[in-house]
Amino acid sequence: DIGKLNDIDAPPLNDIQKNYNKIVNGEEGIKGVSNPKSKLYNPVDFNGTVKVNGEVRDVSRRVYQRGDIDINYFDENTGLTNLERMKKGKPPIGSDGNPIQLHHLTQQEAGSMVEILEVTHQEYYSQLHGLVGKGESFRNNPILEKQYNNFRGKYWKWRYEQFTK
Numbered sequence: 001d002i003g004k005l006n007d008i009d010a011p012p013l014n015d016i017q018k019n020y021n022k023i024v025n026g027e028e029g030i031k032g033v034s035n036p037k038s039k040l041y042n043p044v045d046f047n048g049t050v051k052v053n054g055e056v057r058d059v060s061r062r063v064y065q066r067g068d069i070d071i072n073y074f075d076e077n078t079g080l081t082n083l084e085r086m087k088k089g090k091p092p093i094g095s096d097g098n099p100i101q102l103h104h105l106t107q108q109e110a111g112s113m114v115e116i117l118e119v120t121h122q123e124y125y126s127q128l129h130g131l132v133g134k135g136e137s138f139r140n141n142p143i144l145e146k147q148y149n150n151f152r153g154k155y156w157k158w159r160y161e162q163f164t165k
Contacts, residue, residue, distance in 0.1 A: 039067060040066060040067055040068060041064040041065065041066065041067065041114065041115075042064070042065050042067055043062055043063075043064050043065075044062070044063055044064075044065055045060070045061075045062055045063075046059075046060060046061055046062075046063050046155060046158065047060045048060060048151075048154060048158070050147060050150035050151055050154060051150070052143055052146045052147045052150060053143070053146070057147050058110070059110045059147060059150075059151040059154070060110070061110050061111060061112055061113060062112040062113075063102075063112070063113045063114070063115070063155070064105075064112070064113070064114040064115065065115055065159070066094075066100065066115040066116075068095065069082060069092050069094070069100070069115075070082060070092075070095075071083040071086075071092070071163050073092070073093055075093050078090075083160060083163060083164075085156070086156045086157065086159050086160035086163070087157065087160040088156075088157075089152075089153030089154070089156050089157045090153075090156060091152075091156055092156075092159075094117045094118065095117065096117045096118055096119040096120075098117070098118035098119065099118065100115050100116065100117065100118070101115070101116050101117070101118050101121045102114075102115060102116075102152060102155065103115075103116045103121060104138075107137065107138070108138060109138040109144045109147060109148050110147070110148075110151065
């Protein structure tokens with residue numbers, strides 16, 4: 001019975017989860033992250049696999065993609081445009097002048113992710129990473145760390161293909 005959903009004993013949303021929900025729905029969330037007049041994030045499903053130590057692993061997940069990437073931005077440090085960076089598996093440069101970060105929303109690999117500006121990732125670090133205890137990051141697992149690193153390069157190449165379709 002759908003009416004019973006209100007009876008579920010679930011923990012309350014923390015501030016970052018509330019802001020995340022607002023951002024995804026196109027409302028104003030964290031200052032500097034979203035613009036209520038435009039849909040900054042577009043949810044897409046990435047489907048794919050990577051090899052880790054010879055084992056094929058599923059890295060399919062939902063990714064909330066930024067709608068404001070300038071594919072023609074020229075990165076003087078690498079001599080590449082954002083489009084060329086993505087073709088090589090590198091993240092594009094965001095409006096803050098830094099590579100766009102892929103942030104694990106639930107801090108789980110392979111969980112949903114959001115493309116986020118580095119400046120925002122740094123400013124809200126404790127809120128964004130507060131879902132797991134100290135030392136409990138997937139990055140402490142060498143297999144999951146390698147899986148994520150392999151996914152990241154593959155993801156940006158896939159993102160390049162989306163722009164060139």
